[in-house]
Amino acid sequence: MRGVVMHAPGDVRVEQLDDPRIEAPTDAIIRLSATCVCGSDLWPYRGTDKVEGPTRMGHEYAGVVEEVGAEVTTVRPGQFVVGSFFASDNTCELCRAGYQSACVRHVPMGTLGSQAEYLRVPLADGTLVATPEVPPADLVPDYLAASDVLGTGWFAAVAAEAGPGRTVAVVGDGAVGLLAVLAARQLGAERVIAMSRHEPRQRLAREFGATDIVTERGDEGIARIKDLTGGLGAHSVVEAVGTQESMTQAIHSARRGGSVGFVGITHDVSLDGMEVFWSLVRLQGGPAPVRRFLPELMRLIGDRTINPGRVFDLELPLDRAADGYRAMDERRAIKTLLRP
Amino acid sequence: MRGVVMHAPGDVRVEQLDDPRIEAPTDAIIRLSATCVCGSDLWPYRGTDKVEGPTRMGHEYAGVVEEVGAEVTTVRPGQFVVGSFFASDNTCELCRAGYQSACVRHVPMGTLGSQAEYLRVPLADGTLVATPEVPPADLVPDYLAASDVLGTGWFAAVAAEAGPGRTVAVVGDGAVGLLAVLAARQLGAERVIAMSRHEPRQRLAREFGATDIVTERGDEGIARIKDLTGGLGAHSVVEAVGTQESMTQAIHSARRGGSVGFVGITHDVSLDGMEVFWSLVRLQGGPAPVRRFLPELMRLIGDRTINPGRVFDLELPLDRAADGYRAMDERRAIKTLLRP
Incomplete structure (x- = not known):
């Protein structure tokens, strides 16, 4: 063959x-x-x-x-x-x-x-x-x-505790991130914010149920998420990239007591214990x-x-x-x- | 005054x-x-x-x-x-x-x-x-x-998802760790393993409901937890110290898909993204x-x-x-x- x-x-x-x-x-x-x-x-x-x-x-x-x-x-x-x-x-x-x-x-x-x-x-x-x-x-x-990709995006949304009444932010506009958008909506999330700066991907995110698009990254992206969530951050954040930047962006986009599901295969990512501690976020990731x-x-x-x-x-x-x-x-x- | x-x-x-x-x-x-x-x-x-x-x-x-x-x-x-x-x-x-x-x-x-x-x-x-x-x-x-201390140990046990049918391991035999033992039993955990090498603290852990005591630390401690849990690790692990060693011990003592509640105020702790990723553990900590x-x-x-x-x-x-x-x-x- x-x-x-x-x-x-x-x-x-x-x-x-x-x-x-x-x-x-x-x-x-x-x-x-x-x-x-x-x-x-x-x-x-x-x-x-x-x-x-x-x-x-x-x-x-x-x-x-x-x-x-x-x-x-x-x-x-x-x-x-x-x-x-x-x-x-x-x-x-x-x-x-x-x-x-x-x-x-x-x-x-x-x-x-x-x-x-x-x-x-x-x-x-x-x-x-x-x-x-x-x-x-x-x-x-x-x-x-x-x-x-669908199963992984779905797991990420479940790990991030997407559900009714929750605002979900998705970091990463690859196939997994886009399908996490779909999963979050299927799981009943009220609002799904896709973080993407690529127009065709933004379009697909909207098709899959994204209610908001944030084009900014890093600190600006975090600030935009806070703006959209009464200053608190999202209830649920999906990380679907696997870099230090995306992981940091994900943790800081979540409100305190929120949840982060991370499924990007982490490469050279290090989490600062103090930062995770004070964020009070629930963090779950891994191979879906x-x-x-x-x-x-x-x-x-x-x-x-x-x-x-x-x-x-x-x-x-x-x-x-x-x-x-x-x-x-x-x-x-x-x-x-x-x-x- | x-x-x-x-x-x-x-x-x-x-x-x-x-x-x-x-x-x-x-x-x-x-x-x-x-x-x-x-x-x-x-x-x-x-x-x-x-x-x-x-x-x-x-x-x-x-x-x-x-x-x-x-x-x-x-x-x-x-x-x-x-x-x-x-x-x-x-x-x-x-x-x-x-x-x-x-x-x-x-x-x-x-x-x-x-x-x-x-x-x-x-x-x-x-x-x-x-x-x-x-x-x-x-x-x-x-x-x-x-x-x-009780509220913090309780939160740690809740964050670690202690409950009926679960085996809970507690890293740290300070007051918070000991009270996490009590909390885990109150929350219905079947088995509670206290990790302690201090005889008076072991005694109090038993009084609070610990079913097993593990005196080993680090890799040996992790191996003992695995021995006690059919090679898989504990369903729930409480971390109540806040050092790199205790956090590593906690994450590795949990089974894949298990949960770690950490309440020791993290000092110079860094979590390796790849390690957390492959562990598949759910991690939550912070000020209770x-x-x-x-x-x-x-x-x-x-x-x-x-x-x-x-x-x-x-x-x-x-x-x-x-x-x-x-x-x-x-x-x-x-x-x-x-x-x-």
């Missing part, structure tokens, strides 16, 4: 690879209907994260089950399925607590590489959620978004337990209540993956969908 | 001071039944925090109302009252959200100095909670504890909104359901405040009660 391999920062190639096979009786093999490039794939692409030799890429996936191992009981060949970027057994104590991304048996899907024609999914029973029927083609991007939310998200997608696939503003055949990475790197695209 | 003044690290004196007076119509003056020395008073005493000239000390108080300003309606002279270490109006948006320590009009009581015979309490209607009757003398230490819990805590004390005053293992007349500070500094006393 063909699949994406990163050789070095900026060097992404589509190569001939071995087809994946059932290795454990709990595995499934899926044929990808669509896959995509994640904002986190840009960390190695830009050289921020090391690339240790040729590396298979991709951890987002939606597709049709081709084959299942002998012990798999909840999905069968022919079903359309979505899974999270961490395979999980969904039965261990941490899974049952809703933290499937910390499953005691978790497998990071990035090590298997979903930017390809086929993908082996470990712990298929725990990991995969099937739709009632194979969905129409136009819904595939929406389901694919559920695999990571997308599996917790998948059944609900897939229902909302199947109902056409939400359309998270709108974040894919570039669609390319898998063979042009390199162009897809480049477009995201140069911020010409919010998120690239790849068709195997 | 007489009151405690700190002149320099290690130099605490009881001096003749002006009696406090009603300054605003929302003030009350109370005659202290008892006051005490806080662990946080040791930061300047030890020179960790600067002492900028002679400084009035003390922010914990329980006593009898002597006089109230013209606008005070909820308390009257002769009533026994307790308040938090932050005066608060209890009506602003942050107070109503349960964050009275962040009240938009909050006044830090430490600036007024409760280690004295009399104390002016601003925003008396919002700040003070009266008992139905003047309590018997033996309950005064319990009520005094509610003013800070004691006022939120006061009515409930005072009811439990009046009922003799809890006896938080047990943390006072040294009682001295106010005039011997210096001895009280010294005993706590040298860890000969957990907490010193002073009788004006």
